[in-house]
Amino acid sequence: MSALLARYAECIFWMARYMERAENLARILDVHETFARDTRGSKDWTAIVQLNADTARFKELYPSATAENVTNFYILDGQNPTSIISAVGYARENARQLRPLISTEMWTQLNVFHNWLHTLGPTDIALHNLPRLCGKLKEACQTHTGITEGTFYRDQGWYFYQLGKYLERADQTTRLLDIKYHTLLPSTADVGSPIDISQWSALLRSAAAYHAFRRVHPRGMTPASVAGFLLFNDSFPRSVVVCTRQVDQLLTRLKSKYRLRRGSIAMECVDEIQAALDAHGIEQVIAQGLHEYLDWLQLRFAEVSGHIAVAYFGLDQTAAA
Amino acid sequence: MDSLGSGVGMLLAAYDQNGFYDELFGSRDIPATHTEAIRRRLAALDFADLRRRAQDAERELYNLGITFLVYSDAKAIDRILPFDVIPRVISAREWAQLEAGVQQRVAALNLFLWDVYHDQKIIKDGVVPADLVFGNPNYRPQMVGIDVPFGTYIHIMGVDLVRDDAGVFRVLEDNGRVPSGVSYVVENRHMMLRAFPDLMSDVDIRPVENYGVKLLEAMCEIAPGNVKEPQVVLLSPGPYNSAYFEHIFLAREMGVPLVEGRDLVVVDDKVFMKTTNGLSRVDSIYRRVGDDFLDPLAFNPESALGVPGIFESYRKGNVALANAIGTGVADDKAVYAYVPRMIKYYLDQDPIIPNVETHICREAEGLKYTLDNLDKLVVKPVGEAGGYGITIGPRASAAELEVCRQKLLADPANYISQPMVPLSVCPTLVEGTIEPRHVDLRPFAITAKDTWVLPGGLSRVALKRGTLIVNSSQGGGSKDTWVLASDPPGGD
Structure with a gap:
């Protein structure tokens, strides 16, 4: 190899x-x-x-x-x-x-x-x-x-390409959601009003998620259902859950197929993210603060990226082989 | 000329080579019979079509990023090497001689380098002056006594040739450090095959695309010890180097990693590259980094491009370097003048390709001749590359000649002078027409145990009317160079 x-x-x-x-x-x-x-x-x-x-x-x-x-x-x-x-x-x-x-x-x-x-x-x-x-x-x-x-x-390089793509995509989806939620933080009066819905539907469209969303939620559209879809849907290619799962699989393959020994900290960090994504439904997340949740995810993704850099990008390779 | 089509036929009919030797037509005394079939085909092309295909080719070069960086006003500009679609054609007979001449020259220079770094016999015998070698900034005392595989120092050599008005090829310059340009030879051929399949079909042209394979073979041959599959890498200064495209090209052709100094590390006098899985041994390095920047511990301590400790590893025979360190003492413009004598001294042969007549200004006689004939000579500083610092006497103003004279008097040892060679021309597509433009030729030779010469080489063309300087950094372009596998019957 x-x-x-x-x-x-x-x-x-x-x-x-x-x-x-x-x-x-x-x-x-x-x-x-x-x-x-x-x-x-x-x-x-x-x-x-x-x-x-x-x-x-x-x-x-x-x-x-x-x-x-x-x-x-x-x-x-x-x-x-x-x-x-x-x-x-x-x-x-x-x-x-x-x-x-x-x-x-x-x-x-x-x-x-x-x-x-x-x-x-x-x-x-x-x-x-x-x-x-x-x-x-x-x-x-x-x-x-x-x-x-x-x-x-399709060798190691391909795996690093995919790693970069999915990490970035996961991060971008949280940002998209965050800015939307942030600026549109609905005042009580606005929730469910037509203008609000059109903006949430725009949010879905910007992630090419509108039709996929409709397949899962044929009727209605609430901020919670949109946020839940972009975070937790397990089939939508831009959802945070799908992207994180990809990152996990890619790191595992790098270890098993290419015998890369250094990725364990990055993998632990991904495990932690996955556990968090599994732990709560969207209602609970919103109740506890969506922005704080997204913020936490962004920090974790940055951490994974940092651990990948340390593990694989030759930053500390001055010691003997 | 009735067989010629419209457009280009008319243009070629009006073509005037101005008394120079022409690569496509030859001269009145020596007509180029080997190009007849190609000329006929060229003539059959419509001018607008030729123009369109040329534009397509240039766009493709740009899209492919076959570019080099030019530094101007502190800004880096990504430029393509302009490509002229009218090929330069060398007969099989001429090539056989050029090939032998290049091999001879490489052999002599390698023997000279071995001698310089071992017994120094040629100096003791008074053939080459001692201070020319030991006073040369490219002489590396660190190399004394080091044995290199097969006695080869210059593994990759580019010899700059020009052809005079008598049709004689002459060596203008040796490039034995990190010669560049070979990527254009291969890419130009790709481009021609795509743009002019009709021009090339049934013409038996020697292929050039196996350069990378030959280079890799040589790199493996010189790898130390009995490593089964040596790890070869190409060491580049990085993306800001003007020849970076070529580094990419060669790494791709060889299928080896393109590394920078920061990718390599020396541990226990062995060279490793940093991989995703830790350190991995490197056996053989095609380095496109100059001696000075190779190892801050051994050479220039300021260099950030190099690999600390790589020289010690090399000295101990743990890693191969191509070219070897210290080859610059052999391709110096002042040393160049002595190469014919080296060929005689080491090989007991006459040079197959003669030098251009050269006056060495460090010698009183050469300086006097140069000063007396300044307006007829080309004066070159010995340390510069890329056409910088040259004064072309016949084209210079009185003020420029005076500046040159002052420089010569202040530091004569830094200059040589040569008569202005009436460089051969080749039909070249310029704005709306085809005109003669001056060309040179840089064949490339790869040497491990034996020397292989890439058929043809880089034909550089001075695109500005009348100019003789073909360097890419000075607005030159290039042409595809065809070496015929066999000459048509009946030619001289």
Whole structure:
């Protein structure tokens, strides 16, 4: 079994994370209109800025949270490390170092995607063009996923790719939910009102979860049922439960199939997350504070990521073999 | 010319090689008979079609990221090496001679390096001046007495050749440290096969795609001890190196990890790479990092690119390095002038490929000649690569010549001078037409026990009208180089 260079594992993990991040961001911006509308129907773009705790950085770069500023900040602004252009740029830099490992088609698509992003200007991100642009962005990310699935050699590298993808996706789903819950924290009067429902349905759509949700909940839509679906549904590919289960399986396979000995702390940490996800229903979570729960999950995912880095990415390998 | 189609036929009909030797047409005295069939096919192409295919090819290069970094105004720009679609064609007969000439040169330089780091006979015999070797910044005293496998120091060699107006190939420069450009040779061929299958069908061209296999074989051959399947890696300075694409390319072709200094660690004088499962032994390293940056303990202590302790591991024979350390003493522009004498001294042969006539300014005679003929000569600093710091006398203004004169007087040992070689030209697609552009040729040789020469090499083309500097860092491009497997009957 050929060894995998620790740095390659790190690059591939992050390439997957950045591409997943770019896709999620495009999803959120895609449904921005509904998303940004507050209870009085006016546009409030600050909601999106809170997504990655970007408020401070945004305020440094832009005078106000207008549609133009926020879309620019999140799509084209290379100064914003959480923008799509930055994420794809980082993914490409990682891919560049991974050229000996990944397929030429993976590299070419990413390279073309990256070069295309750099040709975009204010007109492309103007409000009336935004749905079209977000569609293209999503499609480019999904093309990446598809090419990877169809061409990437299935050895250790593949497992690290999947690890990065599912960890990022789990994290993104909690953020999506958190920001929604955070900003839409329903006042008693608003709960169940039409505007509230349209926003929860937008939330589902941004995660491509609307139809899946309807299959499970043909009637009705409550904040609790939506949050419960995105957290605990065991068949939806973006739910936190499914992503966490994937991470668990991937770490187990790395140990059993490739005899990687160092992942036990990361695995313990994943066990802890899974136990927590199993322990409570959504009502109980909401009662105890959804935001605190999501916060806890995000911290745990960051911890898993950190343990993976220590275990596999060659950070402490100065001692003898 | 009635067989020529419209468009390009007309353009080729109006083509004027301006008295230079032309790679496709030859010269009045020596017509290039081996290219006749290819010329006919080229002529049959429509110009607009040629243009479109050329544009497609360049776009593909960009999409594939076959690029190099150019540093300008402190900004790094990702640029493709411009690719010209009109190939340069070398006959089987010419190639046989070039191949033998490159092998001879590599053999002599390796013998010279062995000698320099062992008995120093060539110096004691007064053939090469001592201070040229020991005063050379690329001389590595640390290498004295170290035995390298097969006596090979220069495993990968690039020889820069030019062809003069008499059609004679001459060596312009040796590259025995970390020569680059071979990736373009292979990629250019891929590109041509995709863009011009009609031009290439039934032409028996020597393949180039096995370079990676040959390189891996050599890397395994020089690996120490009796390791069954040696772990080979390619050591790169990283993504900010201008040749990073080539490092990627070669790692892929060999199927080996592309590592950086931080991926390697030396434990008990053995080299390991950091893997997901701990440390894993490395046996053979194709390093694209200069001597200075290889090992901060042995060489430049400031280097962050290197691997501390790797030299000691190498010295003890625990790891192979290609190229060996200290080869720079043999590819210096001043040492270059002595290579014909080295060939005579070690091999008792005459050079198969002659040098360009060279004046060594460190010698009083050479300096005087250079100063007296400054406006006719090309003056080169011996320590620079990439076409930097060159003064082309016939093209220089009086002020530029004066600057050059002052530099020569201040530090004569730093310069050589050569007559301006009337570089051969090759038809090249430029804005809206086909014009002659100057080309050179860099064949690549791989040596472990024996020397294998990649058929052809990198043909660099100076895309600006009239310019002689073909370096990629100075706006040059490249062409596919075809070596015919056999020459058509009836040619000279």
